[in-house]
Amino acid sequence: MFQVGIIGAGRIGKLHAEHIQRTSMARVRSVSDVDIQNLDSWATSLHIPVVTDNYQDLLQDPEIGAVFICSPTSTHSTIIQEAAQAGKHIFCEKPVSFSVETTELALQAVREANVMLQVGFNRRFDHNFKKVRDTVQGGVIGQPQVLRITSRDPEPPSAEYVAKSGGLFMDMMIHDFDMARYVMQSEVVEVYAQGANLIDPKISEMNDIDTAVVLLTFANGAIGIIENSRKAVYGYDQRIEAFGSKGSIATENDRPSTAVISTSDGVMMDKPLYFFLERYAQAYVQEIEDFFRSIQGEFPIVCNGNDGLQAERLARAAKESLVAGRPIKLNHMNVLEAM
Template identity: 60%
Template structure:
């Protein structure tokens, strides 16, 4: 069996996560990784996974004739030029979200991908989560009728450090972009209008850096449904990820994942363990499933399940949300 040879550009936390899933896939071979920081520990990690080549120059990945597909897991500001170079080199591409902080740059990258006829999958891993996928399937099967109301709760267990906030693109682009994608996914409809309100309630440093840490975003969809997303940078009880879709024939809700299903009852209270704390723990299987989907598309010559347009649309919603916050008004997506 011929294996798909893959290269990874950027092997920080998320790059290493993808590397682990690729290494365990019987039809894939992790051929080369590159990172701007090559340390002894990185070389040891690569050796443990059986990766034959490690480089400080990303061009070694793109110029390797044996590499068929590349994972772009580097800093967001590098995504567009790397996508364009990878497409011109004839490599299929998996790129972490967002593709860029500017949807016009993303559009430019997508045009290059189309021109060179390669696949591009975007890293919206939550679509592959067992809970969220069940909601989407339920909507598509008509089990709750026409969607009327969509509610998404997305709260992190702790705010990121100030250095990350400076380069993150802000709450809407960095954090809520997953929720904007999920809203389109479960509604099975495009967003046509956005109204956002935000505040700094968690960490004043975030406000000093020009961002917010708490937000409510309301959405109008092309199919007539209404949506609301609430975000917070800090939920002290853990990683809070919930969705509800209410429709003409019923409602579907999903709750948080917990380490176990044990419920303890005493004379004082009935309680259970907190939700899973970290996103890598919560979505571990979803990350594995998205890699399976990407490799399946390459092997079978089919479309990827989350393409560049999905990234583009989520970025447009994020831009609309930011404009709405700054201008204090609803923003139609046709303005973006």
């Protein structure tokens, strides 16, 4: 039974804590947050014995074997380095940082300490997307030729969130960059991005975009297309299609039910599940269970530090491409590998 510390008790930190308390593999021993005024009743309801406003208390606790870093992105790299030095295994929400160079420092600390690091790209654990990946890698559709990923939020985030998010490519599309590498098992060698402000003028005021299409070229010669929008009026739109020399595989949105009503007025079905907490509910559970199984040695980390690094590199290249108005080539020589 692993003893776990949660650093950062916002929405995602609380979600992970609740899921951990339901597993048979781990328990949350301590939660830290800069604001603990309203945490006591929540922690008590989950039988979490310690609440503190200093995350160092978790790192210095010899009973804690792993920490979940759910604090703001700007703190991730520092906490990863300190947690590694303290000998803790680490689960860190994405992205590791807003800077590739800063992320590399964190990954170096993980390597030197010989601890495990999993990055929170939860979509790898989604039942639909994993089926696509397994089908492609199993050779069922032959040589992969085209990958298309659609990701659209039901509502745009607040201006305050956008200002701290790192931008659409680093905050939103970074999931899709990771999914592209996961499905194709090939590095991206060129990125070409187009973007616009078509939804919320406040996002433009934050020097960001709300609509984007990115063209990827993989090392294996395949082509990828990623489309993002900050607003789809019908709900959370999450789809993937992979096309190859022997066929294709595609996934549709998860819905509250699969019922289809057909009448003289038309054909109707439920809208997609509204947001990520519903759509990826099981994926969040699966990713933490697989993290603990990896610590036990059952299999390697499914989404390691290098995966986080590569997604960040693609996000940075997309932003560079948007600004420059041209494709950006990526060199994968001498890339830091992480445990």
